[in-house]
Amino acid sequence: MPESAAGALGPGPEFDAIRVLLERWGPRAVGIGDDATIVRVPRGDALVASVDTAIEGRHFRTNWITPREIGYRAVTAALSDLAAMAAQPLGVLLAIAIPNDRQNILADIADGVGDAVDAAQTHILGGNVSSADQLSLTTTVLGAAFSPLRRDGLRPGDQLYVTGRLGGPGAAVAAWRQGTTPQVEHRARFSHPTARIREARWLADRGAVAAIDISDGLAADAEHLALASAVGIDVDLALVPLVAGVADVVAAASSGEEYELLVGSRTALDSAEFERAFDLPLTHIGRVTSCDDGILFRRGSERVAKPSGYDHLSP
């Protein structure tokens, strides 16, 4: 299923679906019309690429969020992986699988995808649409970075920081699962995350040496960073800022799909300057220790068991 420009599309429902997408996207879709899209990577930069899938019933439900929010959230979650590398987006490719009897929501999904690429100041470079039993969006993001931030950059003595306030998506999902309506801010944190792209570049420019986006929960992702870097970490969960209305920091540290950044920095970061620039907290939550010290989560002086991670395949 090649990408196709609207002017050169044949007949049939698959091409009708692509026409819907291209009509909604307008100039936000660029370079479409060949079997593959052509992208110029800035000279000297490395290409950074990642793929992420959002599946109905697993990552979202249509009685939780709107089709437009589904499109926005799926693409933003994928762009968040570029933020974790401090990469500048070059564009996205989108594969949509959609049941035949739900083609009526395709235009709204497309608008949400458009919102997401606008928010990240990037473009849609290609994609395809397939008929399927279950709605899903698979987004490939392409970015460029001269010196990408990696997970394995931590050394003992580095300081750990987190952006934003955690716990919102977890609280929203818990409310939906209990059959109640989530608080407005919790719902918004689930339905309308922000890929911290500009924030990541600010951090990389000021001493960040490793980063990860919090998709599996702060605790699980902190452990991923530590394992990749072969170091220990000492994180004080009492320092982690929470969204208003969330009280349980251990639950918040297990809350997946946050799309905030956990970064390690060799130098102290100026949280006040960060907050002025982005209207977002940047909070010191711990430090990197030696491998022998292991993974330590505390609440003040009280040690806490490792909060469980967020596993998308768990029932």
Added chain:
Amino acid sequence: MPESAAGALGPGPEFDAIRVLLERWGPRAVGIGDDATIVRVPRGDALVASVDTAIEGRHFRTNWITPREIGYRAVTAALSDLAAMAAQPLGVLLAIAIPNDRQNILADIADGVGDAVDAAQTHILGGNVSSADQLSLTTTVLGAAFSPLRRDGLRPGDQLYVTGRLGGPGAAVAAWRQGTTPQVEHRARFSHPTARIREARWLADRGAVAAIDISDGLAADAEHLALASAVGIDVDLALVPLVAGVADVVAAASSGEEYELLVGSRTALDSAEFERAFDLPLTHIGRVTSCDDGILFRRGSERVAKPSGYDHLSP
């Protein structure tokens, strides 16, 4: 769902699935372990990218081909889009959606993916695994080309060529749909296509100015080329080489998922030299005319109605 190196994976079924993949792939998986993969594009080359989805019940059935063939075919079909641009593969990213109760076929699918990247002399750069109701593989291919072949390069007077012999996949699917067993060669053409990557670079080096891979059927894809280039075409279907056991050239010209190349060339191509190099026919099947002459399909001197295209969304 970030990509993760086996050594830094947490617990849980999602990470178990990734461990299965990494174990099967071994050194064929490179650069995995960060939120995104880092790729160097050769200096001066453009990046070429495409995404393709293979869904059970739509693009394949598990009572037609084996799990290993499913993995091979999905990735090869995506790589074929790089061949259509005469691009050299840099690697693939793979998103697998798989029902929980069918995780037992994941290792075989992974082996087929490994076969496909070996055949194309490339690597697996990243991916993810999600639980889903329906089995699907979404493959993003990344390639590099100094001067990618595009669809819009045709001019009146160019000559049209096709690689290989057509009709095999269509005959295999027709047999399965009738509840019979396809001929061995027809089945192999469906289950084990080849991405014509080296062939495309040979053609681009010798005068090819536009290309498309035949995923929607020769006739439909010839029309895509003509529309993208704003030219007419005159194709003699009687010249199209068919796989042994296929007699109906009109059906063969509607046969999708061939993954052969249709190319336009400004100069005459040496079919004998091509066949010696690749053990594959390269056949002159028509010429490019002016836009006013329109799209013409003939069988010798007899005009034939435009063979229908292959639409993946049709029932």
